[in-house]
Amino acid sequence: MAKTQTSRGRAQDRARVAGGQDHEVKYEASKKGVSKDTVKKAVKSAGNSRKKVEAEIGRH
Numbered sequence: 001m002a003k004t005q006t007s008r009g010r011a012q013d014r015a016r017v018a019g020g021q022d023h024e025v026k027y028e029a030s031k032k033g034v035s036k037d038t039v040k041k042a043v044k045s046a047g048n049s050r051k052k053v054e055a056e057i058g059r060h
Contacts, residue, residue, distance in 0.1 A: 017043055017049075017053045019048060022036075025039045025040060025043075028053065028054075032054065034057055039057065042057050
């Protein structure tokens with residue numbers, strides 16, 4: 001019997017920013033109106049939590 005699909009994994013994935021994934025960095029940069037380099041620096045200093053990254057970008 002197959003497992004029932006849940007959205008838990010997807011929700012956890014959306015809560016993170018993968019700094020090494022160019023498409024995720026580009027999306028976050030365009031969403032916030034900043035450069036990709038700024039997003040990468042925010043991920044490096046604040047971790048990969050999307051909320052923390054967005055807060056770090058907002059401080060600059």
